Amino acid sequence: MIANLLLALGLVLCLEGLVFALAPSRIEQVLEALRRLTPESRRLLGLAALALGVLLVWISRSLGG
Numbered sequence: 001m002i003a004n005l006l007l008a009l010g011l012v013l014c015l016e017g018l019v020f021a022l023a024p025s026r027i028e029q030v031l032e033a034l035r036r037l038t039p040e041s042r043r044l045l046g047l048a049a050l051a052l053g054v055l056l057v058w059i060s061r062s063l064g065g
Contacts, residue, residue: 020027034042 037045
């Protein structure tokens with residue numbers, strides 16, 4: 001359980017670091033676009049990302065046995 005949590009955290013940090021390393025100026029544009037969204041739209045976007053993440057974890061667990 002702890003190993004899986006550390007793996008997930010490490011993967012998130014790798015992806016976040018990659019975004020900052022490869023496209024730092026795009027981060028500001030994305031944040032500005034998020035500022036223009038209503039709080040309800042940001043909430044729905046977050047819930048959609050959460051649902052997709054849960055689905056991907058479920059699929060990976062189903063495939064991995």
